[in-house]
Amino acid sequence: xxxxxxxxxxxxxxxxxxxxxxxxxxxxxxxxxxxxxxxxxxxxxxxxxxxxxxxxxxxxxxxxxxxxxxxxxxxxxxxxxxxxxxxxxxxxxxxxxxxxxxxxxxxxxxxxxxxxxxxxxxxxxxxxxxxxxxxxxxxxxxxxxxxxxxxxxxxxxxxxxxxxxxxxxxxxxxxxxxxxxxxxxxxxxxxxxxxxxxxxxxxxxxxxxxxxxxxxxxxxxxxxxxxxxxxxxxxxxxxxxxxxxxxxxxxxxxxxxxxxxxxxxxxxxxxxxxxxxxxxxxxxxxxxxxxxxxxxxxxxxxxxxxxxxxxxxxxxxxxxxxxxxxxxxxxxxxxxxxxxxxxxxxxxxxxxxxxxxxxxxxxxxxxxxxxxxxxxxxxxxxxxxxxxxxxxxxxxxxxxxxxxxxxxxxxxxxxxxxxxxx
Amino acid sequence: xxxxxxxxxxxxxxxxxxxxxxxxxxxxxxxxxxxxxxxxxxxxxxxxxxxxxxxxxxxxxxxxxxxxxxxxxxxxxxxxxxxxxxxxxxxxxxxxxxxxxxxxxxxxxxxxxxxxxxxxxxxxxxxxxxxxxxxxxxxxxxxxxxxxxxxxxxxxxxxxxxxxxxxxxxxxxxxxxxxxxxxxxxxxxxxxxxxxxxxxxxxxxxxxxxxxxxxxxxxxxxxxxxxxxxxxxxxxxxxxxxxxxxxxxxxxxxxxxxxxxxxxxxxxxxxxxxxxxxxxx
Amino acid sequence: xxxxxxxxxxxxxxxxxxxxxxxxxxxxxxxxxxxxxxxxxxxxxxxxxxxxxxxxxxxxxxxxxxxxxxxxxxxxxxxxxxxxxxxxxxxxxxxxxxxxxxxxxxxxxxxxxxxxxxxxxxxxxxxxxxxxxxxxxxxxxxxxxxxxxxxxxxxxxxxxxxxxxxxxxxxxxxxxxxxxxxxxxxxxxxxxxxxxxxxxxxxxxxxxxxxxxxxxxxxxxxxxxxxxxxxxxxxxxxxxxxxxxxxxxxxxxxxxxxxxxxxxxxxxxxxxxxxxxxx
Numbered sequence: 001x002x003x004x005x006x007x008x009x010x011x012x013x014x015x016x017x018x019x020x021x022x023x024x025x026x027x028x029x030x031x032x033x034x035x036x037x038x039x040x041x042x043x044x045x046x047x048x049x050x051x052x053x054x055x056x057x058x059x060x061x062x063x064x065x066x067x068x069x070x071x072x073x074x075x076x077x078x079x080x081x082x083x084x085x086x087x088x089x090x091x092x093x094x095x096x097x098x099x100x101x102x103x104x105x106x107x108x109x110x111x112x113x114x115x116x117x118x119x120x121x122x123x124x125x126x127x128x129x130x131x132x133x134x135x136x137x138x139x140x141x142x143x144x145x146x147x148x149x150x151x152x153x154x155x156x157x158x159x160x161x162x163x164x165x166x167x168x169x170x171x172x173x174x175x176x177x178x179x180x181x182x183x184x185x186x187x188x189x190x191x192x193x194x195x196x197x198x199x200x201x202x203x204x205x206x207x208x209x210x211x212x213x214x215x216x217x218x219x220x221x222x223x224x225x226x227x228x229x230x231x232x233x234x235x236x237x238x239x240x241x242x243x244x245x246x247x248x249x250x251x252x253x254x255x256x257x258x259x260x261x262x263x264x265x266x267x268x269x270x271x272x273x274x275x276x277x278x279x280x281x282x283x284x285x286x287x288x289x290x291x292x293x294x295x296x297x298x299x300x301x302x303x304x305x306x307x308x309x310x311x312x313x314x315x316x317x318x319x320x321x322x323x324x325x326x327x328x329x330x331x332x333x334x335x336x337x338x339x340x341x342x343x344x345x346x347x348x349x350x351x352x353x354x355x356x357x358x359x360x361x362x363x364x365x366x367x368x369x370x371x372x373x374x375x376x377x378x379x380x381x382x383x384x385x386x387x388x389x390x391x392x393x394x395x396x397x398x399x400x401x402x403x404x405x406x407x408x409x410x411x412x413x414x415x416x417x418x419x420x421x422x
Numbered sequence: 423x424x425x426x427x428x429x430x431x432x433x434x435x436x437x438x439x440x441x442x443x444x445x446x447x448x449x450x451x452x453x454x455x456x457x458x459x460x461x462x463x464x465x466x467x468x469x470x471x472x473x474x475x476x477x478x479x480x481x482x483x484x485x486x487x488x489x490x491x492x493x494x495x496x497x498x499x500x501x502x503x504x505x506x507x508x509x510x511x512x513x514x515x516x517x518x519x520x521x522x523x524x525x526x527x528x529x530x531x532x533x534x535x536x537x538x539x540x541x542x543x544x545x546x547x548x549x550x551x552x553x554x555x556x557x558x559x560x561x562x563x564x565x566x567x568x569x570x571x572x573x574x575x576x577x578x579x580x581x582x583x584x585x586x587x588x589x590x591x592x593x594x595x596x597x598x599x600x601x602x603x604x605x606x607x608x609x610x611x612x613x614x615x616x617x618x619x620x621x622x623x624x625x626x627x628x629x630x631x632x633x634x635x636x637x638x639x640x641x642x643x644x645x646x647x648x649x650x651x652x653x654x655x656x657x658x659x660x661x662x663x664x665x666x667x668x669x670x671x672x673x674x675x676x677x678x679x680x681x682x683x684x685x686x687x688x689x690x691x692x693x694x695x696x697x698x699x700x701x702x703x
Numbered sequence: 704x705x706x707x708x709x710x711x712x713x714x715x716x717x718x719x720x721x722x723x724x725x726x727x728x729x730x731x732x733x734x735x736x737x738x739x740x741x742x743x744x745x746x747x748x749x750x751x752x753x754x755x756x757x758x759x760x761x762x763x764x765x766x767x768x769x770x771x772x773x774x775x776x777x778x779x780x781x782x783x784x785x786x787x788x789x790x791x792x793x794x795x796x797x798x799x800x801x802x803x804x805x806x807x808x809x810x811x812x813x814x815x816x817x818x819x820x821x822x823x824x825x826x827x828x829x830x831x832x833x834x835x836x837x838x839x840x841x842x843x844x845x846x847x848x849x850x851x852x853x854x855x856x857x858x859x860x861x862x863x864x865x866x867x868x869x870x871x872x873x874x875x876x877x878x879x880x881x882x883x884x885x886x887x888x889x890x891x892x893x894x895x896x897x898x899x900x901x902x903x904x905x906x907x908x909x910x911x912x913x914x915x916x917x918x919x920x921x922x923x924x925x926x927x928x929x930x931x932x933x934x935x936x937x938x939x940x941x942x943x944x945x946x947x948x949x950x951x952x953x954x955x956x957x958x959x960x961x962x963x964x965x966x967x968x969x970x971x972x973x974x975x976x977x978x979x980x981x982x
Contacts, residue, residue, distance in 0.1 A: 028930060036946040037775070037939070037954065044776060056931070059942060063665040063831055064926035071838030071927070078842065079930055092668050173556065181650045182658075183944060227562030228540055231650035237948055240754040241541040243557075256947050260750060366667035374474070377651070381563050425810070428891075432806035433818060435799045436862060443859045444825045447836035451828075504728060517970045518732050521739065523912065524962030526920030528940050529955040533742050536952065543741050546757035557756060579738060584913075588868055591909045595875035595902070625808075625871035633867065636827045657829060664832060677832050684827035688820065 026054040027297045030069065031084030033130075033284050034318045035059040039252075042317035050313075051304050053297050062089070069289060073097050078291040081298040083126075087283045090126045091119055092363045098125045099288040104299055106306040108323035112356065117285055120360055126285035127302055130311070130320035132251045133281050134188060135342040136160075137235070137258075137267050142167050142175070142245040153345050155271040157197065157217055160246075164224035167245055176225040177244025181233035185250055186376060187369040192280025192355045193248075194218060197273030201412040202355065203401060203419045206371075207394035214273070215379050215386045222380050230381070239265060250282060251343070252319035255335035262334035269346035276353030278411070279346050283357060284320060353411055360406030371397045394421050455674035466675035470663070479654040484683075486570070486645075486655070487638040490577045494634060495627075497578065498585035502593050503615060516590065523583040531647025534576035538648060563652050573653065576644050581637065585630040592626025593619065628695040635691065636684045656680050742959070745952035753949040768953035772939075781938040782961070784850055785919060788934055789965075791854035792918035793911045796861035800910065804869025805895075809878065826863045830856075831923045838927050848930045856924045861914035868913070872906035873899070908972035912965075919962050935961075 034043045040059050048055040060068070065085070072078025083090075083098075090098070100123040107114045108128035119125040138152075145166035146152060150159040164176040180186045191202055198214030199205035226232075226244050238244035239257040247254070248270070257265050270279050286305055288298045304310055311322035312329070319335055321343070332340075347354065361368050371393050378389045398421040408419035458465050470476060505516050522530070537543045538560045545557040560568050596619065604614045620627075642657040656676065664673035745753050746769065747762035772778060806812070807819060837856060838847065846852030876899060884894035925937035936958060943954045 035942045037942050037950050038771075038947065040942060041775060058930065058933075060926055061942075061944075063661065064834075064923060064937075066665060066668070067831070067835050067923075068838060068927045071835055071842060074835075074839045075842035079848065173559075182646050226540070226559065227564055228559050228650075230563055230652045231535075231561050231648075234945060237754065240948075241539075242754075242756060243540045363668040366662075366669075370667065373651075378474075381652075426812075429806040429810035429812040429815075432802040432810075436803040436822070436866060437818070439799055440821065440825060440859065440862065443837065443855055444828075444833070446840070447833040448828060450836040451832050500727075501731060504724070504731075508728075513970060515728060515732065517967055518735055520912075520966055520970070521735055521963060524916055524919070524966050525959050526922070526936070526940065528922065528943070529920075529958055532943070532951055532955045533738050536741055536745060537738060541754070541756035541758070543758050546760075549757045550760075579734065587909045587912065588871070591868065591906045592871055592875055594905055595872060622875070625874040629867040629871040632823060633826065633864065636823060639827070640829060660829060661831065673832060677829055680829075681824065681827045685820070685824065688823055688827075692819075 027051075027056065027081040027294065027301050028079050029055050029057045029082045029084060029301065030065065030080040031057065031059045032062055032065050032086065032089055033059065033084050033320070035061070039318050043314075047310060047313045047317050050310070051301060053300070055301060065089075072291045073289065076291065077293075078289065079293055080289055081292045081294060082301050083287045083289055084129060084284065085126075085287075087116055087126075087285060087357050088365050090117075090285055090287060091359065091361060092365050093119075095119045095121045095125045097290055099290055099292070099295070100124060101127055101288065101299075101302070104303060106303050108306075109325050110323065113283055113323060116283060116357060116359060126287035127306060128323040129284045129286040129305055130314055130318065131281050131283050131323050132320045132339075133279060133343050133346070134185070134193065134248060134250055134270065135254070135267055135339060135346065136270055137239060137247050137249070137254050137265055137338075139239060139242070139245040140264055140266060143266070145170055152266070152268045154349060155268070157221070157271045157273045160271045161217065161221050161224070164221060164246055168224040171245075174224045174226050175243075175245040176221065176229075177232055177235050177238045177247035177249075178222075178225050178229040179232050179235055179249050179253070180229045180376070181231050183233040185253075187372045188250075188280060188282075189248055190372040190376065191358070191369075193270050193278045194273075196278025196280075196353050196355045196411045197271070197275060200275035200353065202358075203397065203408060204412045204415075204422045206397055206421050207390040208422065210274070211390055212386050215375070215390070217273075219380055251321075251335075251339040254339065255319040255333075258335035258338045259333055262338070265338070267338040267342040269342055269349060272349075272351050272353075275411075276351045277346065277349050278353045278355055280355045281357065282320075283323075355411050356409040358406075359409050361400070361404050362406075364400050364404050367400050368397070371400070397421050451670075451674050452678060454671045455678050458671060466671040467679070470659070470672050470675050470679070473659075475654050475659060479656050479659050482653055483639060483641070483656045486574065486577070486641060487635060489570075489574050490581075491631070491634055491638055493574075494578055494582045494585055495631060497582050498589050498630065499627075501582075501586050502589040503619060505590060506593050520583045520587055522580050523587065525580060527580065527641075527643035528647075530576060530580040531644045534572065534579070534644065535647045538572045561648060561650070561652075566652070569649050569653055572648050573645055576648060577638075577641065580644065581634065584637070585634055588626050588630040588633075589623065592623050596622045624695055628691065631695065632688050632691050635687050639680055639684050639687075739959075742952060742956055745949070746956040748949065750947065750949040753952065768949045769957075771950060772953060772957055777933070777938065778935070781933050781935040784929070784932045785935040785961070787850045788854045788857060788925075789915045789918040791851060792857040792861055793914040795854060795858040796865040796914040797907060797910055799858065800862045800865030801869045801907065803866045805873050805899075807866070807870040808873035822863050822866050825859060830860065830921075834924050834927045837924070841928060847928065848932055850929075850932055853925055853928050853932075853934070854918070856928065857918035857921055858914070860921065861910075861917045864913040864917070865910035868906050868910045869903065872903045876902050904972060908969055912969060915965055916962055919965075920958075 034040055040057065044057050048057055069080060072080055102123045106127055113128040117124055117126045117128055145163060147159050147162040147166065150163065168174045178186060194214050195202045195205065195211065199208055199210040205211055228243065232238055234253045235244060235247040235249040236254050236257040239247055240260065270277060286302050288295065292298045306324055308324060308326040311324055311326055315321055315336060316333060319339065346352065358365060358368055375389055375393045378384045379386050401418045401421065405418045407417065408415040412419060455466050456462055501519055505512055508515060540557045540559050544560065548554045561572060600618045601614055604618060640657050641655055645653055645655050646658060657680065660673050660676040663669045663676055744759065744762045747764050749763065749765040749767060752759060752763060807815065841847040841852050880898050881894045884898045889897060920936060922936050922940050925934045929937060939954045940958060943951045
């Protein structure tokens with residue numbers, strides 16, 4: 001009985017209390033990036049504290065992020081001031097839901113990035129905010145097993161396979177690590193690294209004979225890959241635990257390893273295949289939804305995010321690199337130095353074959369990724385015939401391309417209309 | 423009050439509440455499943471069912487429920503009867519056994535991954551005991567049985583307490599006289615359990631079972647943590663449609679399929695464990 | 704002679720039965736506690752130890768990870784929000800759910816089967832899909848970003864538990880008890896108060912625990928429906944997956960503790976029954 005009276009007493013008190021604490025935020029920054037608790041804290045303390053207004057920085061998983069945003073758009077009013085997300089998140093949105101940002105007059109140093117930010121329209125829908133890339137990293141203990149004559153800064157896929165094979169043989173267990181977990185970024189490896197390096201294309205060459213060769217090579221690499229990779233999402237964990245010695249992942253998903261034990265790990269460029277050293281950027285942007293409560297404050301925040309000092313602070317906080325020209329100080333954290341050097345070597349290499357981010361796919365971006373992930377599952381994990389799987393998946397891919405009418409992007413040769421699967 | 427109206431008055435608050443906060447959004451979502459650009463169609467259902475991972479995820483979900491739920495019923499019954507006859511330390515033991523109730527599925531996934539991970543506690547233990555010299559990969563695609571076992575163990579650990587609490591509350595209602603009488607007549611502990619506890623516990627058992635089965639079909643976070651991409655389940659596929667593929671219609675169709683399976687099993691359980699009318703003892 | 708053997712044998716069986724009983728209890732306690740203990744070890748370990756192999760089996764009492772969260776902005780207000788939402792959920796789900804449970808167990812009425820099924824269905828549909836229309840509704844009605852609004856959603860999740868638990872408990876209480884009270888001059892309400900309510904207190908407690916725990920651990924709706932008034936779970940848990948390992952464990956641990964304290968605090972009500980059953 002006493003429990004009852006306590007409960008009811010508490011309830012009536014609460015109803016009074018809850019009406020009292022609905023205060024207003026100044027600018028709500030709704031982001032899918034800089035999610036790890038440390039990065040979020042650094043964003044608040046080191047990056048956003050310098051803004052004139054109070055910023056409420058809220059990083060979210062993709063699910064709640066898009067659900068809340070959609071709800072505000074549908075309701076026609078909301079509290080989100082600024083959106084921070086990847087190019088892929090924005091390109092899945094209706095450009096009408098984002099404010100045109102041309103008048104703001106801020107942009108990235110790269111015209112390619114700026115045009116991606118237009119999302120196929122004539123005006124700026126999101127402003128490029130920060131960039132990253134995928135690189136390789138290795139435990140120094142793996143270095144003695146490098147094949148003879150191989151330069152770690154100019155590896156080929158064959159050399160990488162030989163290297164992982166040497167390590168496998170010497171240690172008695174496969175130690176290549178690959179982000180094939182549910183939250184891992186494996187699809188980007190296929191789209192931006194494996195395919196460009198072997199077929200000089202992504203969509204056109206999806207089911208080509210060269211693509212069959214690429215998957216054969218990957219199968220071989222997989223035989224020296226830690227089979228628990230299907231659980232790996234963020235490879236810094238496996239680098240640190242020693243479950244993987246040689247890994248591929250997003251620069252910011254490797255950062256902790258370099259920061260915690262800088263002496264123990266090296267970063268280096270992605271390998272090259274017969275058609276060059278394929279690699280791909282990661283681009284995050286900032287935008288304003290049409291329902292933002294305070295447009296001026298939101299615009300001011302975007303301008304602030306693009307200032308060189310803010311960009312440097314963001315680099316320290318998140319391991320994402322600036323999109324504007326900045327002068328790098330000397331005291332950057334080890335992760336930034338290691339990753340920065342690897343990315344620079346990768347883009348400056350003579351056989352560099354940079355790819356672009358998928359564009360024009362709209363809401364079908366997820367389906368596009370799924371084509372590659374499914375191919376991986378069927379070819380590598382289920383050991384199905386490569387030719388059959390590629391022909392099969394090519395149909396799905398062709399349907400997506402026709403559906404969206406998306407033209408080819410580099411390294412595929414430009415197309416008239418929808419990019420064809422040849 | 424008129425006994426013919428009274429029950430409706432009593433269920434009115436729940437009905438109004440659920441209509442507002444469940445039925446209304448549910449209808450909106452369910453509509454999506456049956457509509458495409460061309461109007462009413464079953465295309466969304468066709469799309470999700472034809473996808474090659476659908477049969478695998480359906481099979482995984484059902485197998486997991488079939489492996490986990492019966493075991494949990496047995497375990498929860500065992501725990502509840504043990505607590506029931508305990509003389510000292512009952513509070514403490516029951517408290518310990520209900521601890522997993524307070525742990526979310528996301529947290530449970532984190533905990534169990536720390537155990538089954540390659541450099542995790544299980545490997546450390548085996549290493550310490552000298553069973554292995556270097557860590558074994560427990561959760562790999564070559565080892566689907568082990569992955570299944572790990573997920574099942576984590577689920578049993580996490581979700582048995584739900585049933586336990588319901589059963590303990592129900593077992594407390596069984597008058598002690600029945601047991602005393604049975605003892606006088608020399609009934610064995612097993613007889614007492616099967617002739618008194620089980621039949622009288624039926625309402626609680628039914629509730630516990632239905633809720634547990636429904637929740638078992640919605641399993642997701644623990645599977646994602648331990649099974650990675652190797653062990654697709656229905657709910658994971660639903661979320662993938664909704665959030666990765668931004669295909670609300672397909673996600674709604676998947677959710678309705680799960681709902682239909684849940685309804686089917688609920689009806690079976692309700693029928694099998696029918697509570698007698700009036701429920702007089 | 705044969706008699707003594709029989710007695711010896713039965714004493715033996717009893718002894719072994721006792722050993723089996725105690726060891727099963729101990730085993731089951733260990734089964735529950737050991738994984739929690741591992742979580743504790745990882746929480747109290749330095750980042751290097753968390754990723755090391757083999758893992759230690761004793762915590763080294765490194766408080767760095769916990770200290771990090773102590774300095775985390777907004778932890779306390781998020782904790783407060785979580786408690787408020789959970790408490791409201793608890794009260795609402797019982798107040799709304801228990802009458803329906805009573806109706807289900809005591810009356811035959813048209814639509815009873817459908818009603819029960821509808822209640823159950825609310826748990827068979829994933830909340831993350833319902834969150835979008837709910838959020839639109841809440842934004843339009845001003846319930847958005849309030850503890851009360853979130854508690855409404857959590858109550859929806861908890862109601863099936865409270866209705867069905869109270870239903871099964873009422874069903875276990877002989878209607879004759881109530882009828883006896885009626886003949887002794889109680890009306891339906893006073894009979895309920897004096898006879899039934901004390902009997903079902905454990906069940907109410909059980910539903911309260913469920914409601915609290917469901918609300919406490921719910922992430923998705925909390926992440927979507929609260930902005931300023933984030934709950935602790937939405938604040939921490941959804942960002943843990945991508946966080947470094949040591950923080951993942953510490954954050955998980957921080958979330959677990961309040962729920963355990965709550966269950967500990969109300970556990971004795973779960974047993975209010977025992978005295979009565981000895982009647």
